[in-house]
Amino acid sequence: MNAHGIDVSVLSLGNPQLDFLENGDEAVHVAKRINSELQDLCSQYPARLFFLGCLPTTASLPAIHSCIQHLQTLPLHRGVVMGYRGFGNGLDDPSILPLFHTLADQKLPVLPVSLGFSTETTMAITRMYLAGIFDSVPGLQLILSHAGGMLPFSARRIERFVKRKSIWDVLRGNILLDGIVFDKIPLRAAADAVGVERVMFGTDHPLFPSLRKEGLYDICVKNRDAAEACFGKDASEYEGVMGANAVRILNLR
Structure with missing residues (x-):
C-alpha cells in the first residue's frame, strides 16, 4: 500500500x-x-x-x-464475499433469495468471486438477470470483479431474451464494478455501462506474481495508468475511480 x-x-x-x-x-x-x-x-x-x-x-x-x-x-x-456457486446451484437459484433479501435489508454489498474470471462473472450475472433476481431483490448491490466481464458489451443482447426491468437499470442500480481491466478502452466501457461513480480501483493483490523488480505490483500500476489514460489525472472521474467512489460507497471512514 x-x-x-x-x-x-x-x-x-x-x-x-x-x-x-x-x-x-x-x-x-x-x-x-x-x-x-x-x-x-x-x-x-x-x-x-x-x-x-x-x-x-x-x-x-x-x-x-x-x-x-x-x-x-x-x-x-x-x-x-462469496463464491458464484451460492448454495450449490448458482446465484440464480431461488433458494438463495432469502439470503439476498437479508443482505439487501442490511445494506451489505456482495462481492461474488469467480474461479472462471470474466467468463464466469458474465454467465452468472446473466443468469441472475434472466431469473429475475434483481426484480425480486431491487436493493441488492453486487460488486463485480474484472469490470463485470462481458456485461458492458453484451447487455443489450441479454435483455432481448426475457421481459424484465431494463438491463441498464440493473447495471446502474444494482451493479458496482472494480476497474481491474489494465487498459483505458474496457475501463471506459465499464464506466459508461454503470456510471463512472460506480467504478472502484482494484489491485488483485497478491493473487498474481509481479514481473517488476522495483518492488511495485504490475496490476496496481497498470490499472492506475489505465484510469489516468481514460479520464485524465486531474479529472474528478479519475479521483473517484482511484478512491473517492469506494470511500463513499463502502463508507471507508
Missing part, C-alpha cells in the same frame, strides 16, 4: 471461499473465526484497513443469518 500510495484497502478472503467445507457447522465456526481475525487485523491499522466478511454457504439459512448477525458486531466490515 505504501509503495503504491494507497491510503485505504478493503481485504477479503480469496478463492475458494468456504465452499469446500461440506459440514455446515464447521463452516459456520470457520466463517466467524475468519471474520473475527480480519476485524482484529484491520483494527491494528485504524482508518487504513477494512474487510468484507465471508459466509458459510454450505450451512443452513438460519446458521448463515447467525453469521451475518455476528458480522454486524464487527465495526470494520463493509460487506460480504
